[in-house]
Amino acid sequence: MKRTGIFFTYFQGERLRDFPQALAGILDKENVSYYDAVYDSHDGLYYLAPASEELLLKVHSRDMVQEVKLSGDYESALYSAGGTVQAADEIWQGRIDNAFVFTSYGDHHAGRNFYGGMCYFNSAALAITSLRERGIRRFAIVDTDCHHGDGTRDIFRCDDDVLHVCFCYQDYQDNHHNVDVRIPYRTSDEEYLVLVKQEFIPRAVVFKPEYIFWEFGYDATQGEYGDKGLTRDCHPKLAQLIKGVADKVCHGRLITILCGGSDRSLATYIIPRIIDCLAEVGRYQ
Numbered sequence: 001m002k003r004t005g006i007f008f009t010y011f012q013g014e015r016l017r018d019f020p021q022a023l024a025g026i027l028d029k030e031n032v033s034y035y036d037a038v039y040d041s042h043d044g045l046y047y048l049a050p051a052s053e054e055l056l057l058k059v060h061s062r063d064m065v066q067e068v069k070l071s072g073d074y075e076s077a078l079y080s081a082g083g084t085v086q087a088a089d090e091i092w093q094g095r096i097d098n099a100f101v102f103t104s105y106g107d108h109h110a111g112r113n114f115y116g117g118m119c120y121f122n123s124a125a126l127a128i129t130s131l132r133e134r135g136i137r138r139f140a141i142v143d144t145d146c147h148h149g150d151g152t153r154d155i156f157r158c159d160d161d162v163l164h165v166c167f168c169y170q171d172y173q174d175n176h177h178n179v180d181v182r183i184p185y186r187t188s189d190e191e192y193l194v195l196v197k198q199e200f201i202p203r204a205v206v207f208k209p210e211y212i213f214w215e216f217g218y219d220a221t222q223g224e225y226g227d228k229g230l231t232r233d234c235h236p237k238l239a240q241l242i243k244g245v246a247d248k249v250c251h252g253r254l255i256t257i258l259c260g261g262s263d264r265s266l267a268t269y270i271i272p273r274i275i276d277c278l279a280e281v282g283r284y285q
């Protein structure tokens with residue numbers, strides 16, 4: 001059974017109002033650890049730490065960090081990014097196998113010197129930078145948010161040791177480990193799952209990453225602002241696929257980062273099912 005870490009940083013917005021209560025029946029499992037940025041309710045081991053400025057400056061420009069400082073959201077952005085960095089470290093230390101990171105802000109629109117779309121810092125890039133200091137080199141990033149991961153692409157475009165497969169609006173391209181797969185409107189769950197099976201899984205198997213990061217957004221779900229026709233049940237099935245490949249190629253080291261999606265009831269339906277899959281609880285099967 002996999003040990004799953006849940007990293008909870010929640011400072012604003014409506015969509016996560018039902019959490020962590022919606023994880024009842026999962027949080028009490030022995031293989032599930034809960035890390036919280038707000039309540040230091042355990043023995044200190046499970047406190048979620050903010051990202052350090054020193055680490056930020058290894059990924060982002062000083063000017064950009066300075067701009068975020070002036071935005072008023074700097075502190076919560078540090079905690080939001082810190083969850084992913086800490087998840088990567090806890091996996092490296094061997095305390096957990098995989099993780100789900102609740103973010104206050106997204107991730108994939110933050111590049112070296114720009115940010116936008118509610119993404120201040122690129123937490124996957126921060127975690128990768130931190131892991132590389134420990135000697136880990138190769139990573140895969142799969143992005144199923146409906147939008148293009150322009151920030152992630154900006155940072156890793158020329159990096160031979162990062163595979164970036166992004167399911168988005170962009171025309172199809174496969175260029176030096178940078179892959180975009182266009183998702184048309186009115187895509188069925190089955191069609192989407194087939195695309196992930198065809199375009200991500202074989203590449204990940206060949207690439208042999210040491211960790212997989214999943215930029216998970218549910219904004220392509222019916223009724224969302226990036227509606228591509230997916231049902232809410234598509235995302236737990238994606239979790240099974242992506243967890244399956246992580247279990248196969250990198251000892252299950254998978255970090256799921258919450259990206260886009262706005263609807264509260266969708267979050268409350270989808271996220272517990274994804275975490276249930278990661279932790280192999282079986283409550284929803």
Ligand SMILES: [Zn+2]
Nearest residue numbers: 148166168180
């Ligand atoms: Zn893309």
Ligand SMILES: [Zn+2]
Nearest residue numbers: 145146147260
């Ligand atoms: Zn999005």
